[in-house]
Amino acid sequence: MQTDDTAPARRSLSFASPQEVIDDCQNLSSAPCRMLGQWTLSQNIRHLAQGVDCFYDGFGFQLNWWRRRILGPLLKHHVLRRGMPQGVRLPVDAGTLLPPAPDDDLPAALEHLKSAIRRLEQEAPRHPHPFFGPLTHEQARQFMLRHAELHLSFAIPAPEPAPR
Incomplete structure (x- = not known):
């Protein structure tokens, strides 16, 4: 087990807009990056898109009543x-949000996220x-930004090569 002294540092992110999420994903996908977690960059991006989709298509699961009514609020x-x-x-019944299948189609994952964010910007959420x-609508937007900060913090861009 790694101690705090040897654990790789995640990025500290603070997104103010959905466009900043898209820009960060595009920057990460255009150059090599190292993933600190168990998911690929593509899996993280697809998971974020699926999380937004759930506000419109349904989450497909519910937590027990005391978590929803007491802890959640x-x-x-x-x-x-x-x-x-x-x-x-x-x-385990959160199938749509569980780790996506291994996926190397980064352009498709990024396009899915852009599409989901466009929907979020235009429509209020339909499902709790x-x-x-x-x-x-604003809380769903803020939730998406916080969710993206968490998942994209595990993506570490490769350092720029040193000038010769």
């Missing part, structure tokens, strides 16, 4: 303002979040 504002913790385990419950 207590933590919603903290997560929307300060970010998501790493290591949250999704239930399984943990936080109903979210306003």
Whole structure:
């Protein structure tokens, strides 16, 4: 097990707009990057797109009542303002959000994310979040930004080559 002194550092991200998420994904996909987690960059981007899709197509699972009614509302504002913790385990019936299948089609994943974000910018969410419950349009937008900060923090761009 790695200690904090030897653990690779994740990036510290703070997205203010969905366009910043798209720009970061495009920058990461245009040059080599190292992934600190267990997912590829393509899997992370596809997961973010699927997370947005769930606000419109349904999440396909619900958490037990005490998490939805007690914990969710207590933590919603903290997560929307300060970010998501790493290591949250999704239930086994959260099939649409579980780690996507290995995928090397980075351009397709990026296009899926752009499409999902366009939808998010134009339409209010139709389905409640399984943990936080109903979210306003702005809260769904903030949730997407915090979710992207978490997942994209594991992507470390390759350093620029030193000038000769």
